[in-house]
Amino acid sequence: MKRGSIAFWGAAVLFLALVLLLTQTIANEYWFFASYPILRFIVLAVAWSILGGYAGYVNFGTSAFFGVGVYTAVFLVSTTGAPLPVQIAVAAVIGAILGFAVGLLTLRMQGIFFSIATIALTIVIETTVTNWRALGGAAGIQLQRPPVTAPFHSYVQLLVFAQAVLVVLGVATARYIQNSWIGRGLQALRDDELAAECTGVPTLRLKMVACMISGALMCAAGAPEAMYLQYADPSSAFNLNYSVSVLAMALIGGTAHWIGPVIGAILLGVTQQLLAVTISSEVNVLVLGVMLVLFVVAAPEGIIGLFKRRRRTEGKA
Amino acid sequence: MTGTPATDLPLLRIAVLTKRFGGFTALDNVSVDIKAGERFGLIGPNGSGKTTLINCISGAFRTEPSTVTFAGEDITRLPPHVRTRRGIARSFQIPRPFRSMTVVENLMVAVDFTSAAHLSLSTDDHRDRAMAILTQMGLAAKADARVTGLSQVELRKMELARALATRPKLLISDEAMAGLSGSEVDEVLDLLMKLADESITIIMIEHIMQAVMRFSERIMCLDAGKIIAIGQPSEVMANARVQEAYLGT
Numbered sequence: 001m002k003r004g005s006i007a008f009w010g011a012a013v014l015f016l017a018l019v020l021l022l023t024q025t026i027a028n029e030y031w032f033f034a035s036y037p038i039l040r041f042i043v044l045a046v047a048w049s050i051l052g053g054y055a056g057y058v059n060f061g062t063s064a065f066f067g068v069g070v071y072t073a074v075f076l077v078s079t080t081g082a083p084l085p086v087q088i089a090v091a092a093v094i095g096a097i098l099g100f101a102v103g104l105l106t107l108r109m110q111g112i113f114f115s116i117a118t119i120a121l122t123i124v125i126e127t128t129v130t131n132w133r134a135l136g137g138a139a140g141i142q143l144q145r146p147p148v149t150a151p152f153h154s155y156v157q158l159l160v161f162a163q164a165v166l167v168v169l170g171v172a173t174a175r176y177i178q179n180s181w182i183g184r185g186l187q188a189l190r191d192d193e194l195a196a197e198c199t200g201v202p203t204l205r206l207k208m209v210a211c212m213i214s215g216a217l218m219c220a221a222g223a224p225e226a227m228y229l230q231y232a233d234p235s236s237a238f239n240l241n242y243s244v245s246v247l248a249m250a251l252i253g254g255t256a257h258w259i260g261p262v263i264g265a266i267l268l269g270v271t272q273q274l275l276a277v278t279i280s281s282e283v284n285v286l287v288l289g290v291m292l293v294l295f296v297v298a299a300p301e302g303i304i305g306l307f308k309r310r311r312r313t314e315g316k317a
Numbered sequence: 318m319t320g321t322p323a324t325d326l327p328l329l330r331i332a333v334l335t336k337r338f339g340g341f342t343a344l345d346n347v348s349v350d351i352k353a354g355e356r357f358g359l360i361g362p363n364g365s366g367k368t369t370l371i372n373c374i375s376g377a378f379r380t381e382p383s384t385v386t387f388a389g390e391d392i393t394r395l396p397p398h399v400r401t402r403r404g405i406a407r408s409f410q411i412p413r414p415f416r417s418m419t420v421v422e423n424l425m426v427a428v429d430f431t432s433a434a435h436l437s438l439s440t441d442d443h444r445d446r447a448m449a450i451l452t453q454m455g456l457a458a459k460a461d462a463r464v465t466g467l468s469q470v471e472l473r474k475m476e477l478a479r480a481l482a483t484r485p486k487l488l489i490s491d492e493a494m495a496g497l498s499g500s501e502v503d504e505v506l507d508l509l510m511k512l513a514d515e516s517i518t519i520i521m522i523e524h525i526m527q528a529v530m531r532f533s534e535r536i537m538c539l540d541a542g543k544i545i546a547i548g549q550p551s552e553v554m555a556n557a558r559v560q561e562a563y564l565g566t
Binding site for chain 1: 375376377396397398399401402406407409413414415416417418422425426427429430431440443479480482483
């Protein structure tokens with residue numbers, strides 16, 4: 001293993017140990033309730049950047065994948081009472097299948113056409129779930145949390161730990177892709193799809209792979225949400241806000257490196273939480289919009305782009 | 318059909334290829350065989366169908382079944398990346414580098430996706446292979462430069478190097494010398510000659526006549542999608558219809 005990999009996995013283990021330690025030492029439930037959405041956004045933003053960043057296919061369908069993850073969990077809990085790890089695993093599989101189907105339908109389109117198709121997809125799936133009686137339909141469905149298992153004291157702590165594991169899995173996947181031939185292929189097709197094909201890159205197949213991995217992670221990130229809210233309804237599970245927030249987080253952080261979406265998600269996620277507590281949750285969207293505009297104008301390559309630029313100018317001096 | 322030894326087969330066979338865009342016929346009944354190891358020149362005025370023919374060979378355009386045969390196999394149903402892996406590489410008339418990458422990374426994409434063992438070889442091995450090709454092309458000093466900072470001749474060479482990194486049997490150079498100065502033209506021409514010596518079959522599309530004349534063993538001239546002359550360079554140049562197409566009457 002290379003030194004970079006050892007450092008990465010060391011940090012990952014340390015991160016999970018820290019989360020576990022905090023669940024044992026912090027009694028105030030609020031901190032877990034507030035940090036859960038941030039972790040969830042990290043997974044979503046990292047997942048988004050695999051297709052949206054590396055391959056340059058801007059996906060507005062995050063909320064579709066996320067919502068399908070939520071409703072997979074709802075379905076499993078209400079029919080079989082499956083435990084949380086099973087919910088997440090099944091959601092990931094369904095996410096990959098959905099990614100495959102979506103990819104087949106939309107990945108031959110390029111640029112804005114692909115993006116519009118993914119919005120349409122969100123609406124189609126939301127409408128389907130809204131009219132699905134067994135899943136609660138438009139009125140939504142109440143869920144009962146099962147009793148929590150040791151070592152956790154509350155179910156929210158368990159959810160936070162599960163989402164932290166997903167963060168590690170998601171980031172590790174994104175990091176692997178970025179450093180491998182898959183990442184170079186995606187980057188090549190983002191730069192020039194015909195040139196990539198003529199250089200031997202199987203562009204359609206790589207995009208499909210990216211779409212499936214991205215979809216699996218997004219669905220997996222959605223699965224614990226059902227138990228987090230103890231309630232699910234189509235208009236919040238498939239809310240387009242997820243798509244927009246996640247896109248903003250990835251772009252503000254920067255998509256050229258896996259750390260970008262992580263930074264973006266932490267920055268915007270924390271900001272959103274602070275605003276929701278201090279002013280109102282409605283201000284979130286406004287702040288998101290303003291930040292996105294600022295970054296597009298001032299730092300089109302995101303926060304990591306700013307750092308890179310500084311390093312480049314320092315190198316010259 | 319048992320008596321034909323494999324060596325007599327043409328590497329590339331275009332057979333009664335016609336390509337229409339709506340009502341416009343870009344290629345009309347084009348048939349030509351290109352032998353393995355041949356240096357083949359393709360000329361013709363603007364809009365005569367040269368690049369369309371290249372796109373049909375490399376797979377950017379789809380054509381009717383069995384109009385394009387490579388190494389004895391019908392490749393008309395194969396997507397471009399499979400054709401590249403079979404050994405057809407090309408450069409583009411207007412360079413199309415991967416702009417977000419460095420020069421060596423551009424080549425590594427080619428090595429990554431065309432070497433048979435691309436999963437087992439390490440990234441370092443791929444980098445070494447890419448560097449070897451850059452050295453051969455005289456671009457080693459620019460390996461870690463961004464492609465956006467390259468000069469025109471460097472960009473042309475980078476495109477040829479990237480095509481070469483796919484280990485082609487057939488290399489199609491689409492106006493690799495356009496916009497270059499006299500000495501730069503010679504530089505690129507020498508490179509192509511060297512590659513031809515390594516038994517790579519080369520199709521060269523070019524407007525610079527001295528270059529095509531010096532390079533080619535055989536020249537084909539297209540006009541309005543039809544072959545108007547094919548043969549030895551001197552014969553083709555002496556052909557009245559070629560002179561008419563190029564100079565007008």
